Amino acid sequence: MEEKLIPVVCPWCSVGCRFYAVSVNGYIKRVEFDYDHPKIPNRGKLCPKGVASYQFINSPKRLKKPLKRVGAKGEGKFEEISWEEAYRIIASKIKEIKETYGPEAIAFLSSEKITLEENYLIHKLSKAVGTNHLDFPGRYCQYSNSPARIAVFGTSAATNPFEDVAKAELVVVWGHNPAETAPVFFGQYVEKAILDNGAEMIVVDPRATRGHKYASLHLKPYPGTDLAVALAMLNVVIGEELYDKEFVQEKTTGFDKLKGSVEEYTPEWAEKISGVPAEDIRKAARLIASKRTAFLVNEGVNQHVNGLNLALAIANLIAITGNIGKEGVWSGVFPGAQCGFCSAMTGIAPNKLPTGKPVTDEAGREELERLWGFPIPDWVGFDLTTMVREIGNRIRMMYIVGGNIAKSMPNSGWVREQLEKLDFLVVQDIFLTETAKYADIVLPAAAWFEKTGTAISAERRVQRTYKAAEAPGEAKPDWLILVELARELGFGEFFKYEHPDEILKEINSVIPVFKGATPEYLAEHPEGCFFPCAEPGEGTKILFKNGFKTPDGKAHLQPVDWREPPEMPDSEYPFWLTNFRLVGHWHTNTMSGESPSLEKRWPEEYLMINPKDARALGIKSGDLVKVSTRRGSILVKAEVTDHVREGVIAMPWHWQANFLTLDEIHEKTKMAELKAVAAKVEKVEE
The missing domain is CATH 3.40.50.740 (Rossmann fold)
Structure with a gap:
């Protein structure tokens, strides 16, 4: 039985890792790392899902006949x-x-x-x-960020190759957990920027994610309120005249309307809504304006009814600070x-x-x-x-x-x-x-x-x-x-x-x-x-070097207003419920749930709850709890942890989380509210 090394692209996240499937008579025995091609994005590395990537195809549950x-x-x-x-x-x-x-x-x-x-x-x-x-x-992944970037830049595609993340002076991770959802990318490029090149990191997330240990600044807004943080950052950058004046003058339109739309959104206003200290917002805005910045955003930005507004605010922030169209920056959609x-x-x-x-x-x-x-x-x-x-x-x-x-x-x-x-x-x-x-x-x-x-x-x-x-x-x-x-x-x-x-x-x-x-x-x-690649060998690594994909070639800055989440905590449902992804699972578990090594290591869902909230409810780690929203209830085990802020609960979405989420949508993007709904938690006596 002859072993054949078949080059394949990993089927999971959008990093594009390559490796060899070791195939014998049409059956994959294992995977081998590809060290033969240094230009591939993963450079021979794989994450847990990559190593186990082929296991699900051997499941006895596979469909075999119509x-x-x-x-x-x-x-x-x-x-x-x-x-x-x-x-x-x-x-x-x-x-x-x-x-x-x-x-x-x-x-x-x-x-x-x-x-x-x-x-x-x-x-x-x-x-x-x-x-x-x-x-x-x-549509439920990128249809906030995508139309926002099209409105501002003329296209939603990523601006730069991954290698430019490693050259950034500042990495902003906003509503994204690449250390867990794209760990090879995080290790090869984000950690390299921080550990080898001295870059700083800002994290904007209600949870402490796997990569937060590198953050010099962690902003923890309540779910669905980070739009207030973004508006306040624009207020600071414009109000303190920290924006790239030459870039704004020559390569953008609509600056005056943008300026007028954010005049009232001060950091103090944002603090009242989001819970993020005003001085932390100012510090973050000043860092973004002063450094070559890579923006890594994902579903935490996208999966909100107000996600379009948030994505527009971030796109505006990228444009007025000049963090686009050059080496050492990064922004774009990051499909799951x-x-x-x-x-x-x-x-x-x-x-x-x-x-x-x-x-x-x-x-x-x-x-x-x-x-x-x-x-x-x-x-x-x-x-x-x-x-x-x-x-x-x-x-x-x-x-x-x-x-x-x-x-x-x-x-x-x-x-x-x-x-x-x-x-x-x-x-x-x-x-x-x-x-x-x-x-x-x-x-x-x-x-x-x-x-x-x-x-x-x-x-x-x-x-x-x-x-x-x-x-x-x-x-x-x-x-x-x-x-x-x-x-x-x-x-x-x-x-x-x-x-x-x-x-x-x-x-x-x-x-x-x-x-x-x-x-x-x-x-x-x-x-x-x-892509765009007009001829073989003529691909485009960096977009917007010579203008944007708009009719006049300029970035069209968009005025942005505050829009609160469609459902807010109240006396009956006092918690913010959000969800997240695990490194060992993918989407609805269809494939990762049929991968034995992944299912064994990440066997079930759970609920993250802050220690103060847990004490008030008499909940300990491992207790069975009922999580309820106005759509229904599910039973899960609790994990008491300070990795989630007080007043917020969080659970991985791969199992039952979407029975609890809200189907109210944004009138233009049709994006639903998947990341911020009102919930309550009750201990279940076993």
């Missing part, structure tokens, strides 16, 4: 059927719903867990069916999944074409129609939140690839009630997830290591990953399922693909920023390239 529901929705009772029958049923139902309600009654949901090529095909298939109801669960950019950059959104142009752009549609050969609908579709709200009304069918919205969306109990109302649901996945249990047809997909494709990391690095194992039973790669279904639907002439390379070549011709990311170039260069 399934047809035989019981009530949600019960998970199915019978096995053939692929031919599955395709026939799905195609028949799509045609029936189109004839009865129109194509606008059908919605597609893509995923950050699949490749660039597969996301592209989901977009293409949705347009062929005639619908623009298209989205992906990453390896392929978040694979969804975003193929236009997986209700209002976009894969070319990046709006669906309402007539010339853009005509261009795509010439490339694809079929008509493109011209109306703006529903985002994920609206899709679910419209189930049973304007949405009659959903096709979900790799998403587990029955567990990942806020107010999960309500989401499950909505899924029961669908006329027809198709779920394409590797396990029978909580969402798949509501499906009429379940299609077994090949997992990450069982197919070849393209991945994109948080630093805009485009890399190729390769098949290292055989899929179990009759499971097929997502791209092949989509191609075969398209043929059953009568779209075969538009889906003539036999290999992912053919799909990538089409992407090279359709999506301009990937023109140079050809399968040939990526095969020869394991380190990949940085």
Whole structure:
């Protein structure tokens, strides 16, 4: 039995770590570190999830044959059927719903867990069916930061390669815990900046995270109130004239309106709302204005109804301090999944074409129609939140690839009630997830290591990953399922693909920023390239050196106002409840929960509570407690710790946390409140 070293990109977070899967006869025995390619982002290192990354593909719970529901929705009772029958049923139902309600009654949901090529095909298939109801669960990760950065800079993409984080003089970690969610990135770049190059660190988080030990300043706002902190920082930088006057004058517009919008938001005002001392806010603002700064933000900024305002405030702060368009700074979106950019950059959104142009752009549609050969609908579709709200009304069918919205969306109990109302649901996945249990047809997909494709990391690095194992039973790669279904639907002439390379070549011709990311170039260069890459070998490492992606080339500063969280603690629910991620788990536990070494080390959820609050409630570490919000209650064990501030409780979100979160949304971004809700805690007598 010959061992083969297959180069793969890790399937978990968006750092883009590479390693070798040691494969024997289509079975992965172990992983080996890749020290052969010093240009790859992880430089041979891996985190616990990376070391265990392949384990879930061997789970006995893997889906192996197509399934047809035989019981009530949600019960998970199915019978096995053939692929031919599955395709026939799905195609028949799509045609029936189109004839009865129109194509606008059908919605597609893509995923950050699949490749660039597969996301592209989901977009293409949705347009062929005639619908623009298209989205992906990453809306609940980056759809505050992304539109904010587009408004200010013209694009949401990361400004610099990771290596520039190590060159920063100050690292601001805001609503992000990279030491736990992206530990290889943290060790290779953040720790290097601090320990080797003497950089300082500011942490803005209601919890003490794994990386807080390096922080010279830790601001602990109540969940959902860090917008007040950001507004006060802008007040200080502008009021004390600490901003980069030359940069603001030459490369920005809207400064006077921004200045006027934050005049009243003093550090003392922010202290009353957030609990962060005014002098700490001033100190942080002065440091940011005086040093070359890398801003690392994530879900703690994004997952709030007021997250757009917060992200706009941070983008403004980056711009007026000149911390953009040069070496030694960093900012951007940091998707929680390896392929978040694979969804975003193929236009997986209700209002976009894969070319990046709006669906309402007539010339853009005509261009795509010439490339694809079929008509493109011209109306703006529903985002994920609206899709679910419209189930049973304007949405009659959903096709979900790799998403587990029955567990990942806020107010999960309500989401499950909505899924029961669908006329027809198709779920394409590797396990029978909580969402798949509501499906009429379940299609077994090949997992990450069982197919070849393209991945994109948080630093805009485009890399190729390769098949290292055989899929179990009759499971097929997502791209092949989509191609075969398209043929059953009568779209075969538009889906003539036999290999992912053919799909990538089409992407090279359709999506301009990937023109140079050809399968040939990526095969020869394991380190990949940085998009935009106009030609092979011509990637763009640093954005905005010569202006921004706005019509006038300037950063458009945005006035920002205070907006309080939609739900505040009161006498009945006196605590702020927030959630966080663990180093050993990922998203809804679909894959990490089937990885034995991870599940053994991180077996269950728990609740963090401050010692003062715990004493008042008679709670000790290990006690069983009931955590309740206005959406419901769950039972967990308590962990008494000063790593969470008084008045705040926190729990990892991978298990049941979203049964407690709030589905109220921002009117523009449709972002829900996932990080700051009112809760109460009660000790359970066993």
